[in-house]
Amino acid sequence: MSEENGASKSEKLSNPQTWVDVHGDFLFGYAILRLKDTSTAEDAVQETFLAALNARDSFRGQSGERTWLVSILKNKIIDHFRRLSREVDFHNNDIDVIDDDFIASGPRAGTWKAGQRPSEWVVDAADLAEQKEFWEYLRKCIDRMPPHIGMVFILRDIENMKNEDICNVLTVQPTNLRVILHRARKRLRRCLEKIWLNTERSER
Amino acid sequence: MKKRPGMSAKAMLMMSKAMGGFMPTCREVSQLTSREFDEKLLFRQRLGIRLHLIFCKWCRLYRNQLQFIDNFLRRYSADVEKAPIGIEISLSDETRDRFKRAIKDNSK
Numbered sequence: 001m002s003e004e005n006g007a008s009k010s011e012k013l014s015n016p017q018t019w020v021d022v023h024g025d026f027l028f029g030y031a032i033l034r035l036k037d038t039s040t041a042e043d044a045v046q047e048t049f050l051a052a053l054n055a056r057d058s059f060r061g062q063s064g065e066r067t068w069l070v071s072i073l074k075n076k077i078i079d080h081f082r083r084l085s086r087e088v089d090f091h092n093n094d095i096d097v098i099d100d101d102f103i104a105s106g107p108r109a110g111t112w113k114a115g116q117r118p119s120e121w122v123v124d125a126a127d128l129a130e131q132k133e134f135w136e137y138l139r140k141c142i143d144r145m146p147p148h149i150g151m152v153f154i155l156r157d158i159e160n161m162k163n164e165d166i167c168n169v170l171t172v173q174p175t176n177l178r179v180i181l182h183r184a185r186k187r188l189r190r191c192l193e194k195i196w197l198n199t200e201r202s203e204r
Numbered sequence: 205m206k207k208r209p210g211m212s213a214k215a216m217l218m219m220s221k222a223m224g225g226f227m228p229t230c231r232e233v234s235q236l237t238s239r240e241f242d243e244k245l246l247f248r249q250r251l252g253i254r255l256h257l258i259f260c261k262w263c264r265l266y267r268n269q270l271q272f273i274d275n276f277l278r279r280y281s282a283d284v285e286k287a288p289i290g291i292e293i294s295l296s297d298e299t300r301d302r303f304k305r306a307i308k309d310n311s312k
Contacts, residue, residue, distance in 0.1 A: 016311060020295075020303045029291040042295070046303055053310050102231040110229025118265040123272065134276070135291050156242070157277055163242050182238040189269050 013059050013068075019049055023069055030070060033139050034077050034154050044080065048073040074159065078169055081151050085170040088148040090180065101186070118189070121197050134196070141191035145184060152177065153184035228252040233263045237270055 014022065027048060031041035051072050059068055101116035103109055112118075142150045151170065155161045167174055228236065228249075233256050236249055245253075257264050295303070 016307050017304065019307065020300055024295050024300060024303060025293065028295050029293045032293060033291050042299055045295075046306055049303055049307055050310055053307060101234070102229070110231040112230050112262045117262045118269060120265065121269055121272070132292050139291060157274065160278070178239060178242070181242065182235050185238050185241075185270055185273075186234065188273065189266070192273070193269075 012061070013056060013065055016049070016053055016056070019052070019069070023066055026066065027069060027073055030073060031077065033135060033142075034158065035080060036143065040080065044073060044076045047076050051076070077159075078155070078161075081155065082169050084147070084151065085172075088151070090148050090170065090172045090176055119193060121193065123197065137192060137196040138188075140195060141188050144191055145187055149180055149184045149187065152180045153188065156181055157185070228256055230256075230260060230263050233257070233260070234266055237263075237267045241270075241274055 024045065027045045028041060031044045032038065035041045035044060048069060052069055055072070059065075063071075101113060103111055103113055142153060145153065152166065152172070155166045155169070156163065161169075163174065163177055166172070167177055172180070233253055236245060236253055239245060253267075257267065
């Protein structure tokens with residue numbers, strides 16, 4: 001077995017036979033947050049190992065072995081979204097009409113509807129120690145998003161990809177991307193408020 | 205923290221007029237809050253948000269919470285070696301064996 005994190009400082013990769021035991025769970029957890037189902041995530045991890053095997057000679061060791069494997073996995077995930085984006089309607093605006101948080105007309109037009117206002121979050125730095133829990137809730141909330149919104153959110157806010165790169169990968173117009181991101185963040189905030197901070201917590 | 209109420213319709217209207225239409229509504233502030241993660245806003249847009257936030261508790265909450273989530277995600281995605289950004293989960297033994305076999309078969 002090689003060093004624990006695979007964060008080896010040497011410029012050499014460990015024996016590929018050890019990759020599954022050293023990095024397998026980490027890559028799987030990384031993939032499953034971003035890809036909906038287990039089998040898609042497993043496939044992405046297997047493809048990552050095989051692609052890494054073929055690209056072994058190009059490993060320069062500027063980053064650790066794990067970082068290198070993750071960068072390959074990232075590309076697999078982006079490829080997956082690129083394929084998926086062809087089957088998805090990025091112009092679907094229906095949901096938001098029903099889902100509007102703001103008053104439509106009258107003197108208070110554009111202000112928060114009474115039932116939709118954000119509530120206070122009681123989260124402090126200490127709560128960040130519970131980050132494991134946070135990822136679970138994050139995943140649940142992404143699962144509740146329509147596929148096109150979820151994809152955009154993952155690439156932008158989790159993968160930290162640039163907006164213009166996302167437009168290229170998913171073939172979306174920049175103005176449309178902006179609208180989708182707004183919806184994604186709005187939905188995520190509401191969802192976390194519901195399942196992470198209020199309801200489930202007070203039931204304990 | 206100081207408690208400030210949500211903006212009344214009257215205050216909103218007055219501010220909006222005083223700003224010559226610069227004062228954004230809550231809907232617009234929520235849109236701009238999201239945009240600000242991706243691009244630099246115009247001066248008047250930033251000013252509009254600032255003014256709006258003085259009066260509007262809901263938008264202050266909304267904005268703080270979005271920034272909280274963003275900070276969190278950024279902090280944990282910065283360095284994968286140190287901080288896992290993912291679910292804690294284990295591969296099944298079956299899958300593990302399948303991967304090992306695949307690596308072995310392709311190692312030749």
